[in-house]
Amino acid sequence: MNYTIRITWYFYKSLIIWCLLVSFFAIYYVFEGELNIALAFIVKIFGYASALGVRYLNYNSSKTNFYFRNAGYSINRLYVYTFGFDFLIFIILISLSTIR
Amino acid sequence: MEPLILKTDSVLLEFDGRKILQDVYLECKQGEVVGILGRNGCGKSSLLRIIFGTLTPSYKHVSISGEYIKKGYKNMRVAYLPQHNYLPKGIKIKNLAMNIIDDRFSNDLAAHPIYRDYHEKTIAELSGGELRQLEILLVIYSKADFILLDEPFTHISPIQAEALKIIIKKCAQIKGIILTDHQYYNILDVSDRIILITNGYTRPIKHKDDLVTYGYLSHIN
Numbered sequence: 001m002n003y004t005i006r007i008t009w010y011f012y013k014s015l016i017i018w019c020l021l022v023s024f025f026a027i028y029y030v031f032e033g034e035l036n037i038a039l040a041f042i043v044k045i046f047g048y049a050s051a052l053g054v055r056y057l058n059y060n061s062s063k064t065n066f067y068f069r070n071a072g073y074s075i076n077r078l079y080v081y082t083f084g085f086d087f088l089i090f091i092i093l094i095s096l097s098t099i100r
Numbered sequence: 101m102e103p104l105i106l107k108t109d110s111v112l113l114e115f116d117g118r119k120i121l122q123d124v125y126l127e128c129k130q131g132e133v134v135g136i137l138g139r140n141g142c143g144k145s146s147l148l149r150i151i152f153g154t155l156t157p158s159y160k161h162v163s164i165s166g167e168y169i170k171k172g173y174k175n176m177r178v179a180y181l182p183q184h185n186y187l188p189k190g191i192k193i194k195n196l197a198m199n200i201i202d203d204r205f206s207n208d209l210a211a212h213p214i215y216r217d218y219h220e221k222t223i224a225e226l227s228g229g230e231l232r233q234l235e236i237l238l239v240i241y242s243k244a245d246f247i248l249l250d251e252p253f254t255h256i257s258p259i260q261a262e263a264l265k266i267i268i269k270k271c272a273q274i275k276g277i278i279l280t281d282h283q284y285y286n287i288l289d290v291s292d293r294i295i296l297i298t299n300g301y302t303r304p305i306k307h308k309d310d311l312v313t314y315g316y317l318s319h320i321n
Contacts, residue, residue, distance in 0.1 A: 007199055010191055066186035069154065070242055071199050072176035 007071050008081040014061045015051050019086045022047030023093060031097045044090055048083050103130035104165045106246045106276055113146055113157035120146060121157065122300040128276040130245060133268060135291030136280040137316055142297045144280040145183065148248045152180040164245065179244035183251050187223050187235055194219040197238055204274070205241035212237060232256055236264060240271050247271065249279035253286045265290045
């Protein structure tokens, strides 16, 4: 399990800036009352779609897929783990932001 | 324990209706090095990627000791060295290695000058040649049962190539290794068997003269 967490973390590092930017963008507008929670989730889902594009367009990131495959993991599986973990963080942060 | 046998059979790979690979049979058992030779664009790298599972042909049958393998990399059965750099940036080399190195080779890796000198650093601090050597080592010493090396002798110096051949031979005592490179003399030197890919077909090479017969070499030195 530790092995999977470590590999997922290395994979997540290539997306973390983008994922957090989208999260903070959505949370900020929820906090300001300009976005409801449902819309924030939709923004986050679009963020994941764009993250796929960001990583695909980043030449070095797509080349590093071979490292993760050599570690025994499919890239789709790592996306599921990464987005799952990121979404969990997002839910925690957005819950905290709505406590007033 | 019986050595595992990797078999690749009936591969059909087409691009725009042109058959790149059409009658391929490749076998490699643990304990041997199989060298693949062929002209540019004949499908050598494609064949390795098909075995690894990152290229999907029209048809293929890949198995390890009779067990069908859809994607070689799953469960770390097969490791692959691509032609390009592949290690992620911003992670300490020792952490990159920790995830994939076979315990039986951890001392060999630790004793290698590249790893010994740089394991606490990230790949950004390596030169191009050093990075390539490290990438090769991380694949060769990986936990996989079979190792695929795509142009391992390119981008390294002759003396490093000699050292690499010793590492490959040692690793091949317990793993199966399939490799390809345009530096055919290194392939001939390190391989137990040679397969030539020509016109989409694999042909076992029994004697160096066969490479001239099939038009891969103009003459033998």
